[in-house]
Amino acid sequence: xxxxxxxxxxxxxxxxxxxxxxxxxxxxxxxxxxxxxxxxxxxxxxxxxxxxxxxxxxxxxxxxxxxxxxxxxxxxxxxxxxxxxxxxxxxxxxxxxxxxxx
Numbered sequence: 001x002x003x004x005x006x007x008x009x010x011x012x013x014x015x016x017x018x019x020x021x022x023x024x025x026x027x028x029x030x031x032x033x034x035x036x037x038x039x040x041x042x043x044x045x046x047x048x049x050x051x052x053x054x055x056x057x058x059x060x061x062x063x064x065x066x067x068x069x070x071x072x073x074x075x076x077x078x079x080x081x082x083x084x085x086x087x088x089x090x091x092x093x094x095x096x097x098x099x100x101x102x
Contacts, residue, residue, distance in 0.1 A: 026066055026073070027066060030069055031062065033065050034058065037058070063079060064079065067079040067080060
């Protein structure tokens with residue numbers, strides 16, 4: 001009889017994720033942060049559920065939050081370079097606006 005269709009029993013620690021969910025991973029942390037943002041938007045009258053562009057923007061924000069968590073843990077993420085560039089651009093724009101107002 002062939003054993004090709006036998007699923008091996010998991011070896012090691014077995015835990016029930018409902019009873020002991022373990023530590024949240026990076027996406028859990030980012031998703032929780034985005035949830036807070038969504039609640040705030042909804043409480044202030046915005047409707048992300050029916051706004052496709054807002055959904056797209058929030059998807060980007062979720063990825064940014066994920067990259068932030070990765071950076072905080074000392075891990076590399078492909079968005080770090082883009083985030084650094086956007087921060088530099090925002091600093092430059094803010095400096096130019098401040099100079100124009102003086």
